[in-house]
Amino acid sequence: MGPRRAPQCSHGERCRSVFLSLLSDLVAFVQRRQQHELQSNNVAKPSDALFSAVRRVCEGRITQLQRHESSRSELPLAPALAPSASPRELVAEAMTQELLVSLASIRMAEKEALVLEELESVESLRQLHARLRRDEAQLRRAVRAGAGDDAQLRELQALVRDELLHEMAQSRAEGLAESLHNEASLQFAWETIQDQKQEIVRLRAENEQLRRPAIEGNSAAHSSSTRDPKHAIRSLRAQLSSHHDSNLRLLQDHIQSLEVALQQQQQQQQQQQQETRKQEQNRELSETAKPWSGLTVDSSRDGRGSLLSPSHLTGARDVDCREHVRTIVSLQSELKQLRVQTAADEDALVRAEREQAHLKREHAALTSALLTAKQQQEELRQMVLDITDEKLQLQTAMEARQRTADRTVALLRQQLEELERWRERHGSQQQELEASCRHLTTERDNAKEAQQTAQRERDELAIRVHATDAALRKVKADLAMATATTRQQEQLIAELEHAMERAHREKRDDNEALDAAQRQLNEMGQRLSVALTEHESARRDCDAMAATNRELVTAASRSQQEHTRLVEEMARLREEKQRLEQQSLRWQRDAGAKQQQLSSMQTHVAQVEGQLLEVESELLSRSAAVETGDRRVEELEMEIRDLTRDLEQRQTVVSELERRVIVARQRETQHREELVSCRLEVQRLSDRLSAETSTQEQSLSSVREENASLAQELSETKTTILMWMSKYHSVEDEAARLADELKRQQQESEAEAQQFNATEHKAIESKLQTLYARERQLERLQTHCQQLQALVTTLQQPSEAERRRQLNETNVAMLEGVIRSLEEAKATRVRLHMALEHKRRHIQRLENQVATLETSARVSRAFHRWRRLCQATTSTSAKTR
Incomplete structure (x- = not known):
């Protein structure tokens, strides 16, 4: 990426x-x-x-x-x-x-x-x-009211809280370790599945190769046998089993031929021993038969057996004969004893042959054990190579992660620089807005001054209106006195004409004042439109800030989703942990069964050792019968010496491996201590992250509330501005209508001034009332202008917007810190997971090595016992010789 x-x-x-x-x-x-x-x-x-x-x-x-x-x-x-x-x-x-x-x-x-x-x-x-x-x-207040002091309660609460927190930390650490173990086991299972898939692909490829027949003669049988992959696998298994059986038969034939050769050699040795014994007996008989050459046997006496009777001897020779007879009888008894002893020796020889066959079988078992030990040594070597490969892979993966982390850090720095540039742009916009606000304040002051001048003109108009009222009252008095004298009436008419001229002049002045006020209102309307456009730009800025806030809220929601995903992953890992615990219990039961089998094997080994001791005692008591197998024993001793040298080499290797196992266990303890410290650090980070997320959620809720209030205020100000604009337009329409009406009334007054009569007084009074109404309308217009000016001043106040902008900037900075902390915690969690998985695999391999070494040690101990037994037999045979 x-x-x-x-x-x-x-x-x-x-x-x-x-x-x-x-x-x-x-x-x-x-x-x-x-x-x-x-x-x-x-x-x-x-x-x-x-x-x-x-x-x-x-x-x-x-x-x-x-x-x-x-x-x-x-x-x-x-x-x-x-x-x-x-x-x-x-x-x-x-x-x-x-x-x-x-x-x-x-x-x-x-x-x-x-x-x-x-x-x-x-x-x-x-x-x-x-x-x-x-x-x-409340409970603390109740305890304080009952006991007077809650110090002991605080101590107990602190003690229980510390124990609870310690236990929760341990449980969380154990849960984390188990989850990591479960993840590692899942990874191992996934790798195993991938290997099996590769093996299936390879078997399918071989099956496809087998489907292509090499010879046209057996194409049908070959295609029928290789059409199904399962059938092909079964045939391969059958071939392997037949090959294994043939190898076993060859080994059995070789063993039988060796046993036959051994039996023939033993028979030859027995025949040689019998021949030597016969030669010795014949030699002894020939030696004993020399003094009896001058004697004859008289067999004429019946019922006497074989009695020796001298034909012509003296008394001294009779004494010699008796002595010779005694020696013959003793020799015959010794001969019988020798025959019994030879029978017993033959039986002992048969038992020794059986024991020798048993020893051969044990020797074959030891050779197979040595072969398995060699295979295990090769597996250990392959395991070491796998460990080195995994170490290299982990190093490359860590380097890749470091590179990705550096890239993400550079990206975040770029984003922060862009955010700083955006803040600078926003600051410049804010300065421009402040300048426009200052311009509006100056315009507002100018409008106030114009309003004051209008107020002064209004006061002057009011004075003139009071003067016209006084004149009208005078006119009414003069009209009451007009019925008395026509002369006074004419004078009054002249005075009224002068008053009407003055009123016309005042009306023209009023119209000019109204036109000036209308121009001022138009200018104020233009200024209000400019203020409204600036307010609209400010509103767009607020909308942009609201959009940024929404983006922050979406980022927080994404972080919350990441948190939920992590929680789901933890739940899934807990389920996997339970499943693995059940599997470990099943493995423990299997291990118990294997332990029982091992104990039974140990009892059997003890019985065999007892039998070996009995055989040793029998061999010691009958060492004369073992002399015949000395040569075979010497050959076996030579083989045993070779085996002992090989075993001594393996013992050195075993001692070296034991030393390595001790070093690995020490490293394992160190890794476990580091793991405990890492778990505590992860716990502290998770607590800090939870606290920061809670504070961020509180700040987000406050930001949402403020955004809602801002939106509501904006909508209210918009409605009020629209309302005042509609009122302003209605006032403008009313002012235009009044101006038209004044013009029309001026024309009517000029037409009616020529034909002055009694109805003129009523018209003048109605006109004065309309003038009063128009004056009131002007006052309302002035109040509306004042309200609009107040609204403009409220819109020009920049303190609330500045405060909200600063609050949004702080929220953005806090959310960026939370995102960075979450990414750092995720990276540390991934690193700890990989380290723990590597350590778990290393520990498992070391345990397997220790188990294989223990089996090889047991085999070596049995072989040493057998070697000592053979050495004892050879020493006894040497002593007897």
């Missing part, structure tokens, strides 16, 4: 990945449907072609996205329709778009439901925490 230069790039890549996942899900759905249709019936339908077109459209979209991803261009989310597209393609595009919209809405609803659920849970936890704090304060 390449480095991104802006948040827009990350957003585009995220959209690309989501869009690719949606398209892949859609392709998988179409494939499943087509497979189901093919399995149900083989009849072609029109919908099959349509779904094939949908699949082609999805695949084309996927390739287009991948091509744009490789070229780093803009994301093409809209479908590219060709002008010459067929109706089926257009229908497929429409179906694809509809399915994508449905999938996107479902995903969005699921994510929103997860976010809302987490927010509700956080709010409920906050309420529960506040209620529990209140209950704790």
Whole structure:
């Protein structure tokens, strides 16, 4: 994944990945449907072609996205329709778009439901925490009221809290370790599954090779036997078993031939011993028969057996004969004893042969054990090579992660620099807004001065109106006296004409004042429109800030979603931990059974050792019978010496491995201590992150409330501005109408002044009333202008917007810190997971090595016992010789 230069790039890549996942899900759905249709019936339908077109459209979209991803261009989310597209393609595009919209809405609803659920849970936890704090304060007050002091209660609470926190920390650490172990086991299982898949692929390839017959003669049988992979695997297994059986038969024949050769050699030795014994007996008989050459045997006496009678001897010779007879009888008894002893020796020799066969079998078992030990040594060597390969892979992975972390840090720095530039731009905009506000204040002062001048002119108009009132009262008095004298009436008419001229002049002055006020109102309207445009720009700035706030809220929701995903992963790992615990219990039971078998084997070994001791005693008591097998024993001793040398070498290797095991155990203890410290550090980080997330959620809730209040205030100000604008337009219309009416009334007064009569007084009074009404309308207009000026001043106050802007900037900085801390915690968690997995594998391999070494040690101890027994037999035979 390449480095991104802006948040827009990350957003585009995220959209690309989501869009690719949606398209892949859609392709998988179409494939499943087509497979189901093919399995149900083989009849072609029109919908099959349509779904094939949908699949082609999805695949084309996927390739287009991948091509744009490789070229780093803009994301093409809209479908590219060709002008010459067929109706089926257009229908497929429409179906694809509809399915994508449905999938996107479902995903969005699921994510929103997860976010809302987490927010509700956080709010409920906050309420529960506040209620529990209140209950704790009430209970503390009750204890203080009853006991007078709550120091002991505080100590007990602190003690129990510390124990609870310690236990929770241990449980969390254990849960983390178990979750890491479960993840490692899952990883190992996944690797095993991948290896099995590769093996299946290899077997299928071999099956395909076997399907191609090499000879035309056995093509049918070969194709029939290799048509099914299971049958091919069974045939291979049968071949392996037959090969193994043939090897076993050859070994058995060789062993039987060796036993026959041994028996023949033993028979030859027995024959040689019998021949030597016969020669010795004949030699002894020939030696004993020399003094009896002058004697004859008289067999004429019946019932006497074989009695020796001298034919012509003296008395001295009779004494010699008696002595010779005694010696013959003693020799005959010794001969009988020798025959019994030879029979016993033969029996002992048979038993010794049996024991020798038993020793041969034990020797074969020891050789097989040595072969297994060699195989285990090769496995250990391969294991060491695997460990080194894994270490290199881990180093490369760590370097890649370090590079990605550096790239992310550089990206975050770029984002911070862009945020600083945006803040500078916003500050310049704020300065411009302040300058415009200062300009508006100056215009407001000018408007106030114009209003004061208008007020002075209004006062002058009021004085003139009072003067006209006095004149009218005088006119009324003169009209009352007009019935008395016509002369006075004419004078009064002249005076009235002069008054009317003055009134006309005053009316013209009033019209001029109204025109000036109208111009001032128009200028104020223009200024208000400028202020409204500036207010609209400020409102757009506020909308932009609200959009940034919404982006921050979405970022917080994404972090919350990441937190929920981690919680789900922890739950899944807990379930996997339970399953592994059950599996470990099953393994423990199996280990108990194996231990029982081992104990039975040990008892059997003890029995065998007892039998060996008995055989040793018998051999010591009958060492004369073992002299015949000395040569064989010497040969065996030579073989044993070779084996002992090999065993001594293996013992040195075993001692070296034991030393390495001790060093590995020490390292394991160190790693465990480091693991405990890492778990505590992770616990502290998780607590700090939870506290920071809670504070951030509180700040986000306050920001949301302030945004809502700002939006409400903006809507209210908008409605009030619209209301005042409508009132202003109505006032302008009323002023125009009044101006037209004044002109019309001036024309009517000029026409009526020529024909002055008694009805003129009523017209003058009505005109004065209209003038009073217009004066009141002018006062209302002035009040409206004052209200508009106050509204402009309220809109020009920059303190609230500045405060909200600063609050938004602090919220942005806090959210960026939370995101950075979450990313750092995730990276540390991944690193700890990888280190723990590596250590677990290393420990497991060391345990396997220790088990194999223990088995080899047991075998070596049995072999040493057998060697000591053979040495004892050889020493006894040497002593007897």
